[in-house]
Amino acid sequence: MQNAIESKGITKKFGNNTVLNDITFSVDESEIFGFIGPDGAGKTTLFRIITTLLLPDEGNMTIFGTDNRTGFRDLRKHIGYMPGRFSLYQDLTVEENLEFYATVFGTTIRENYDLIFDIYSHIEPFRKRLAGQLSGGMKQKLALSCALIHKPKLLVLDEPTTGVDAVSRSEFWDMLKNLRKHDITILVSTPYMDEAMRCDRIALIQNGSLLSVDKPKKIKEGFGKRLYRITANDKYRLLISLRNYELTASAFPFGDSVHVTFRDDVYNQSLIDHFRSDGIEIVKIEETEAGIEDRFLELMEKKPEPQQI
Amino acid sequence: MKDSVVISVRNLVKKFGNFTAVDNLNFEVYKGEIFGFLGANGAGKTTAIRIFSGLSVPTSGDAVVSGFSARQEPEKIKQVIGYMCQKFSLYEDLTVRENITLYGGIYRMSRQLIRERTAELLGKLNFEKYADALISSLPLGLKQKLAFSVAVLHDPGIVFLDEPTGGVDPVTRRQFWEMIYETASRGITVFVTTHYMDEAEYCDRISIMNEGKIVALDTPSELRKQYNASSVEEVFVKIARPDGRLYTA
Numbered sequence: 001m002q003n004a005i006e007s008k009g010i011t012k013k014f015g016n017n018t019v020l021n022d023i024t025f026s027v028d029e030s031e032i033f034g035f036i037g038p039d040g041a042g043k044t045t046l047f048r049i050i051t052t053l054l055l056p057d058e059g060n061m062t063i064f065g066t067d068n069r070t071g072f073r074d075l076r077k078h079i080g081y082m083p084g085r086f087s088l089y090q091d092l093t094v095e096e097n098l099e100f101y102a103t104v105f106g107t108t109i110r111e112n113y114d115l116i117f118d119i120y121s122h123i124e125p126f127r128k129r130l131a132g133q134l135s136g137g138m139k140q141k142l143a144l145s146c147a148l149i150h151k152p153k154l155l156v157l158d159e160p161t162t163g164v165d166a167v168s169r170s171e172f173w174d175m176l177k178n179l180r181k182h183d184i185t186i187l188v189s190t191p192y193m194d195e196a197m198r199c200d201r202i203a204l205i206q207n208g209s210l211l212s213v214d215k216p217k218k219i220k221e222g223f224g225k226r227l228y229r230i231t232a233n234d235k236y237r238l239l240i241s242l243r244n245y246e247l248t249a250s251a252f253p254f255g256d257s258v259h260v261t262f263r264d265d266v267y268n269q270s271l272i273d274h275f276r277s278d279g280i281e282i283v284k285i286e287e288t289e290a291g292i293e294d295r296f297l298e299l300m301e302k303k304p305e306p307q308q309i
Numbered sequence: 310m311k312d313s314v315v316i317s318v319r320n321l322v323k324k325f326g327n328f329t330a331v332d333n334l335n336f337e338v339y340k341g342e343i344f345g346f347l348g349a350n351g352a353g354k355t356t357a358i359r360i361f362s363g364l365s366v367p368t369s370g371d372a373v374v375s376g377f378s379a380r381q382e383p384e385k386i387k388q389v390i391g392y393m394c395q396k397f398s399l400y401e402d403l404t405v406r407e408n409i410t411l412y413g414g415i416y417r418m419s420r421q422l423i424r425e426r427t428a429e430l431l432g433k434l435n436f437e438k439y440a441d442a443l444i445s446s447l448p449l450g451l452k453q454k455l456a457f458s459v460a461v462l463h464d465p466g467i468v469f470l471d472e473p474t475g476g477v478d479p480v481t482r483r484q485f486w487e488m489i490y491e492t493a494s495r496g497i498t499v500f501v502t503t504h505y506m507d508e509a510e511y512c513d514r515i516s517i518m519n520e521g522k523i524v525a526l527d528t529p530s531e532l533r534k535q536y537n538a539s540s541v542e543e544v545f546v547k548i549a550r551p552d553g554r555l556y557t558a
Contacts, residue, residue, distance in 0.1 A: 037478075038449070038450075038476060038477055038478030038479070038481070039449045039476035039477065039478075040448055040449050041478075135350065135351050136350045136351070137350055137351070159476075162475065162476060163350075163395075163472065163475060163504065164350060164504065165348070165349040165350045165504055165545075165549065166504060166506050166542055166545055166546070166549075167349055167545065167546055167549040167550055168349065168350060169504075170546075191475070191476045191477075192504075192505070193479065206478065235511070236487075236490040236494070239487070252479075252480075252483055253483055253486060253511065254507060255506075255507040255510035255511075255540065255541075256510040256529060256530065293479050296479055297479055297480060300478070300479070300480055
């Protein structure tokens with residue numbers, strides 16, 4: 001099977017600033033592939049290169065076997081792109097925006113209606129409303145409809161769920177999953193680590209470099225140490241106390257607990273004594289399974305920030 | 310703690326035409342508390358925060374913030390609160406030092422005090438080497454930490470943080486929350502919104518808004534108990550989609 005995307009050694013600099021450093025990965029056809037990383041990691045720059053809007057300084061990339069440097073005219077017909085910033089025409093109505101995008105790509109709403117039905121049906125009752133007057137969630141659905149209306153083979157979504165509440169985010173991922181039956185390859189970026197589990201494969205990206213590329217489950221399994229979950233009545237004091245304990249390897253707050261690893265992998269009585277002398281009332285210490293965010297934090301520690309300003 | 314109320318909201322309503330954005334809110338926030346203000350997009354959070362920070366006047370009812378009425382003295386509220394949001398907080402084309410000086414001036418601090426606080430703040434954040442760097446040259450994480458420090462530069466009784474950690478890397482996000490803890494431990498009330506549900510667990514108390522109303526308000530552990538849920542995220546889903554409706558084709 002041909003790869004949807006083949007990226008080899010992509011590097012991009014803006015002035016002295018290396019935004020992407022030797023990015024190599026491949027995406028299979030019809031997979032949902034996620035780029036997970038914070039703002040400034042290089043996700044948007046990479047997506048702009050993939051969508052043929054920006055040329056890399058080094059490296060090469062093929063999309064469905066076509067070189068994206070020389071074949072960009074043809075490729076653009078097959079790529080749907082939803083930028084991070086809402087980029088539709090605010091002074092056109094919902095329907096006018098969709099019609100505009102369909103026309104630009106030489107198609108009609110009717111022709112590909114089945115593809116967008118799942119998503120567009122939610123906003124169709126408001127089709128006469130100006131796009132600028134839609135709520136955040138509705139704008140997101142309209143932008144996705146517009147990116148899909150020409151039946152692209154590759155859909156590129158740049159942080160579609162940023163700033164969206166937890167429930168709407170979950171709904172959005174359900175919609176993406178439903179698109180799978182149409183054989184569309186989906187590339188999506190997000191700063192929310194919990195969304196990684198919704199992808200077939202993910203790439204963790206930080207400071208322009210890929211930290212790891214694999215199935216989310218495999219990435220979690222890559223976590224190197226035993227991980228403990230500790231809860232106490234006073235989280236902040238617990239954290240400070242753990243920082244001062246000599247055998248702590250890492251301690252990060254996670255929800256209602258602190259996730260901890262120890263230098264000797266397991267903890268011993270001296271930890272309990274340490275808590276006692278700090279006056280920390282421990283509710284529970286239990287071993288827990290590492291999540292994507294635990295692994296991301298572990299990888300970040302191994303790879304400190306390469307450049308200082 | 311309870312005798313020291315920093316925000317008191319009574320029968321607060323805000324309407325835009327026929328649309329009721331904020332529908333009869335009643336609650337209190339205490340001194341030194343970390344209060345998480347949660348809700349789905351469009352639930353009315355931003356409208357409520359705009360009232361609490363003196364930017365919008367209620368249609369009926371009132372909110373008293375640090376002793377001033379949002380209805381009668383919104384200008385006074387603005388002087389005694391701090392505010393930071395994800396989208397805009399600092400001027401990109403000014404340096405770190407210039408931004409601090411500007412905000413100090415806006416909050417009517419004396420030149421002497423601004424100088425002192427600037428040195429203090431730069432030291433605490435380990436920021437001396439960035440003092441004369443343009444904000445636009447700083448990574449997002451540093452910007453957000455600085456923006457938070459500037460928002461409490463004038464020692465307000467309360468600081469409003471509107472999605473302060475959106476898009477920030479997981480390490481910085483946690484450092485940011487340690488700054489929040491430290492600020493609250495100094496007696497400054499922290500009123501914070503977030504879409505990261507694990508951050509909701511870090512709050513002393515949280516409220517969840519839905520369609521203009523506060524439908525739940527308690528400590529995270531108490532809410533988990535009440536809703537028979539293992540996490541605040543689960544509580545949130547149960548409240549935001551009471552009929553269990555998640556997306557179906």
